[in-house]
Amino acid sequence: MRNRILQKKLFLTTTGICIIALGAYAQTSIPGRLTSARDTTSPPKSDSVAQRINLPFNTVVTNGKTTAVTQAIYTESLVKQPVTNVLNALTGRLAGLYTQQNSGQPGLDAVSLTLRGRTPIILVDGIPRPLTTIDLEEIESVTVLKDAMSTALLGVRGANGAILITTRKGTPYKQVISFTAQTAFQQPIGMPKALNAFNYATLRNEAIDNEVRVNPSFNTGLRYSATDLQLFKDQTDPNGHPDVDWRKQILKSSAQLNRYSLNLSGGNNSVRYFAALEHLSQDGLFKTDNANTYNTNNYFSSYLIRSNVDLNLTPKLSGGIHLLGRIYNVNEPGATTASIYNSFLTTPNNAYPIINPNGSFGGTPQFVNNIQGQATASGYLQTYTRDILADFFVKRTLDELTPGLYVKGLVSYASNLNETINRSKPVVAFQRFVSGTGVESYGSALTVQANQLNSNTISTVNGIPNQGQGRQNYLEASVGYDRTFNQVNNVNAVILANSDNNVYGSNIGYNVAGFSGRGAYSYNEKYLAEVAFSYNGSNYYPGNSHYKYGFFPVFGLGWNIAKEGFLKNSKWINSLKLAANYGKTGNDNPGYFAYIQRIFDGPSAYFGTAAAANQTLIESTLANPNITFEKADKLDISLQGTVIGKLGFVIDYYNNKFTDVLTQRGRNTTLLGNTYPNENIGRYRYNGFDFQLSWRQPSAGGFGYFIAANAGLQQSKVLYIDEPNQLYPYLQRTGQKVGQAFGYQAAGLFQSQADINAAAQNGVATVAGYIPQPGDIKYKDLNGDNIINQFDQAPIGPTGPLITYGADLGFNYKFFDFSALIQGVANYSVYLNGNSYWEFQNNGFGQAYEQQLGRYTPATAATATYPRLSIGTNVNNQVFSSYWYRNANYIRLKTVQAGFTLPARYANAVKLKSLRIFITGINLLTITKLKDRDPEVYNGAYPIQKLVNLGINVKL
Known part of the structure; x- marks a missing residue:
């Protein structure tokens, strides 16, 4: 612990000295100020994003001189959302980018991303590294690199596209100091609504009666008596007949999020600097016990420091030192947040009392972990993460050899450590008994009593043990050339070599290395030709x-139509460009030395005696000596332009064919006695359209407004997966979209016995061997054999393209501003199942929910929205079928912000450059047909949050 504190102090002190020393040297000599009020369509005005990005991406986002397809958003859009992860701020803002937030748990609330159907690589200042929990105010832009040309220099890691995060750099203006303080109140949304004890008991009795009709020997002793039902209803016996709303008992109605950011920037012609400090704390929803001397709530706390210094050492030599230090801590109860939320799904309200009359935790043999004890008496777990980044680069122009020539070198080092402190302890619960004479007694402890753990270990990363520490060494050297001849012929080229070496835990390092290049030619800014490899x-x-190595070429052509003579003087077409590129890119997905056959010690002896167990060897998954990288042939055609100086548009078509996709051979056999390896046999296609439309009305009379809308239409197709020969065409996965769900096609509920008797004539049936009852789900008998089995499975859920869209709009009037982000997804369904949706799971003792109140009964046959009730697993009603696939299309009011900026004369009077007060709402409204669930977190996991945020920004 002492060493860890010393490391933190040393790092913070060293970085602080560097910032202070360089900041003192960089006295401003050029008057000016930083500009603001940019929307998602406005690039930074200080210098282009392309100039600020480390190679190899110093040219790919320059809109007029490349055929690449990119889209960027900037600081002012990002900071509108008080989120802990920059990926959460991208939702609804970028065409073709689909985000889904699967959890709202502090520290684990990042969205998952797909870009045109694939998971993109994350780059920070041009270097591959998944660092996304950073200060939003230190980010200048986030750019999506969508096509082959924009990711050409990534080569073997470019097939899935990329998310490029560019941090802010200093500018040659007077120093600006900016401080932002925010506090937000969070409330969970979309949590499952459990039944109270009376309704639970009533429906459970009904479910038992349904089981008895099918199986007369079913154990009816599990029924509740009329006395039990009345006591649950009256709530007069909280110990013997409890009714505990566990979510209300354990969770707070709201939690707080605080963020404090301080940054300063400035410089002169010699030195430019940007430095930032941030502290963020996000509380979880668990209530705590004042009797504890430690915090058992789940929370997230982080500290971050950034220093970006760029130097002009001589007129021809420049360089930069970019540093980042980050420390964050995730805390949770010793029982873990995931286990507590699982207990919510498996524990009915009447399972046991919170506290027995003797002060012990209540429980039963079916429910040995008291949820109150899990949340407040199981100790705590803390995970500390420490990251250090250091980027150094130097650039030398070689105009003395030939104008436009330069060389550049980049060295980067990153180190991370994940450390878990385990102070957990078991929760000891007891079952209470009352004899017929009223004598109270308690059974033995339901869990083994043990001392609290006190361990300190290097934790797991993504579920992989011993991967909690690592380092990255990135080296890059490049030669570039940029020159215009005769004012009409521009040549731009770069050749670079790089090596990216990553070491995690005890694994052998993962190294990606090679060289790449790009060349572009434009004539009079009208005709563009581009090649990269x-x-x-x-x-x-x-x-x-x-x-081991692959060659990945890309070619592109562009035509700036607006530069032609017939449009050059047009008053309403300001810009119009048609561009296309085609090329091959790669996806590096090797696994850990998958070409080597590995053999491990086994846990027990297959032959011989137990004494020889430690000599047993087990062969792991079969090796694939021919494994190689996946490949993608990508075509992109785009048309973009600006009309009347206000209306901007982009129409982008893409067609990406993935080959050599790693997948397990479909025509394999279990007779082998081992698992088949992934092989490069799959072929997929992704194609679709991205649309962008923007309108910006500059302020006139103090009033201005803007709107920026986007949409993505993404479809896919399985071309080949080596599937077995299917008896019926509808069973084939080939030809369906990638990830298409297959299951039984539901045809409603059996309404009566007569309906069951007529099933064969109506082309419906139930699962083979099952005796159908009124209220059961009936399925389409696709092959007409009067039974439902694997030969009746067909595509279920959405089969068409996924549609994502968003609209960012706002206005300003004098000193007031307002903006809103609307985001949505169409042709989207979710599968509702298991403990979070079905009744009486967990061996028949599980939870039940409000949707079960709409179950089938003879009286509600015509209006039932849920099948007849069952205990435990129902082999017919709970098979994978379209009945449980629900339309989850949604439109969400993602962000709303209103702000007031103090008039300049008042701000100047108190020596401020500006002062702005704002209020922000996040996830305030969601419109969806999905009942009682959020369309993103629908399975009972930690819910996403609705936030109301208050903030103030002061600039000096």
Whole structure:
């Protein structure tokens, strides 16, 4: 612990000295100020994003001189959302980018991303690294690189697209100091609504009666008596007949999020600097016990420091030092947040009392972990994460050799450590008994009593043990050339070599290395020709270069139509560009030395005696000596322009064919006695359209407004997966969209016995061997054999393209501003099942929910919205079928912000450059047909949050 504190102090002190020393040196000599009020369509005015991005991406986002397709959003849009992860601020703002937030748990609330159907790589200042929990105010822009040309220099890691995060750099203006303080109140949304004890008991009795009709020997002793039902209803016996709303008992109605950001920037012609400090704390929803001397709530707390210094050492030599230090801590009860939320789903309100009359925790043999004890008496777990980044680069122009020539070198080092402190302890619960004469007694402890753990270990990352520490070394050297001849012929080229080496835990390092290049030619800014290539690979493949390295070429053409003579003087077409590019990119997905056959010690002896167990060897998954990287042939055609200086548009068509996709062979056999490896046999296609439309009305008379809308239409198709020969065409996965769900096609509920008797004539049936009852789900008998089995499975859920869309709009009037972000998804369904949706799971003792009140009974046959009730697993009603796939299309009011900026004369009077007060709402309204569930977190996991945020920004 002492060493850890010393490390923190040393790092913060060193970085602080660097910032202070360089800041003192960089006295401003050029008057000016930082500009603001940019929307998602406005680039930074200080210098282009392309100039600020480390190679290899210093040219790909320059809109007029490339055929690449990108889209960027900037600081002012990002900071409108008080989120802990920058990925959460991208939702609804970028065409073709689909985000889904699967949890609202502090520290684990990042969204999952797909870009045109694939998971993109994350880049920070041009370097691959998944660092997304950073200060939003230190980010200048987030750019999506969508096509082959924009990711060409990534080569073997470019097939899935990329998210490029560019941090802010200093500008040659007077120093600006900005301080922002925010506090937000969070409330969970979309949590499952459990039944109270009386309704639970009533429906459970009904479910038992339904089981008895099918199986007369079913154990009816599990029924509740009329006396039990009355006591549950009256709530007069909280110990013997409890009714505990566990979510209300354990969770707070709201939690707080606080963020404090301080940054300063400025410089002169010699030195430019940007420095930032941030502290963020986000409380979880668990209530705590004042008797504890430690915090058992789940919370997230982080401290971050950033220093970006860029230097002009001589007229021809420049360089930069970019540093980042981050420390964050995630805390939760010793029982873990996931276990507590699972207990919510498996524990009915009448399972046991919170506290027995003797002061012990209540429980039963079916429910040995008291939820109150899990939340407040199970100790705590803390995970500390520490990250250090250091980027150094130097650039030298070689105009003395030929104008436009330069060389550049970049060295980057990153280190991270995940450390878990485990102070957990078991929760000891007891079952209470009352004899017929009223004598109270307690059974033995339901869990083994043990001392509190006190361990300190390097934790897991993404569920992989011993991966909690790592380092990255990134090296890059490049030669570039940018020159215009005769004022009409522009040549721009770069050649670079790089090496990215990552070491995690005890694993052998993962290294991606190679070289790449790009060349572009434009004539009079009208005609563009572009070519790029990359030759690289990784060390996780066999030594044969055929598998280890790949060559990835890309070609592009562009036409700035508005530069033509027939449109050059047009008053209403300001810009119009048609561009296309085509190329091959790669996806490095090797696994850990998957070409080597590995053999491990086994846990027990298959032959011989137990004494020889430690000599047993087990062969792991079969090796694939021919494994190589996946490939993608990508075509992109885009048309973009600006009309009357206010209306901007982009129409983008893409067609991406993925080959050599790693997948397990479909035509395999279990007779082998081992698991088949992934092989490069899959072929998929992704295609669709991205649309962007924006309108910006500059202020006139103190009033101005803007709107920026986007939409993405993404469809996919399985071209080949080596599936077995299918008896019927509808069973084939080939030809369906990637990830298409297959299951039984529901045809409603059996309304009566007569309906069951007529099933064969109506082309419906139930699962083979099952005796159908009124209220059961009936399924389409696709092959007409009067039974439902694997030969009746067909595509279920959405089969068409996924549609994502968003609209960012706002206005300003004098000193007031307002903006809103609307985001939505169409052709989207979710599968509702298991403990979070079905009744009486967990061996028949589980929870039940409000949707079960709409179950089938003879009286509600015509209006029932849920099948007849069952105990435990119903082999017919709970199979994978379209009945449980629900339309989850939604429109969400993602962000609303209103602000007031103090008039300049008042701000100047108190020596301020500006002062702005704002209020922000997040996830305030969601419109969806999905009942009692949030369309993103619908399975009972930690819910996402609705936030109301108050903030103030002061600039000096």
